[in-house]
Amino acid sequence: MNEIENITVGAVLKQIRKSKKMSQEELAHRSSLDRTYISMLERNIKQPTITTIFLLSEALGLKPSEFVNLLEDEFVGYTIKRTTV
């Protein structure tokens, strides 16, 4: 079984944002988040809280559960192993 430490949103976030032809700066403005933070999310350096998921989804025009559903598809077959046990 494949193991990962965290759920990362970079691929999904970038894909949706590009499909909406939106820049990081525009997404940052619409979600009232920082542009450099959006960049970090897309490069999988940070992971968002549930509130940030809601903000991003709203700004991208889809439901948070739809966003999360795309994450599920990406991480099918993976289990999360906690490093700090």
Added chain:
Amino acid sequence: MNEIENITVGAVLKQIRKSKKMSQEELAHRSSLDRTYISMLERNIKQPTITTIFLLSEALGLKPSEFVNLLEDEFVGYTIKRTTV
């Protein structure tokens, strides 16, 4: 429009956990999270990251998107206002 600062998972989390007749400690063990942290989530003192949502959903036997869908239903009509603008 009703405004909130954060998405809180307390009500949904507690409801699902109780419906599965699971204690906080058992949920903590299954999700490899701390029991007192589960307690804080249920009392809306902390908000989880997306990884924690996945861990909790897995432990509770539902899909993360289903968990988030329940949150959506709870927060229909609410907008998130950022305090730290």
Added chain:
DNA sequence: GTAAACCACGTACTATGGTCTACAAATGTT
């Protein structure tokens, strides 16, 4: 009653979410 399970709650601590400023490196446009 008393034991045992469950949970609220406090405090202290480490790790990381998220902001902000600034600059470099791509990428696109003409």
Added chain:
DNA sequence: AACATTTGTAGACCATAGTACGTGGTTTAC
């Protein structure tokens, strides 16, 4: 080429996610 737009990246900073310890209070069962 030159210019504008977009994105990567670093470093400092504050707020909070998450752990770990304890204590006390409530419920359920014997």
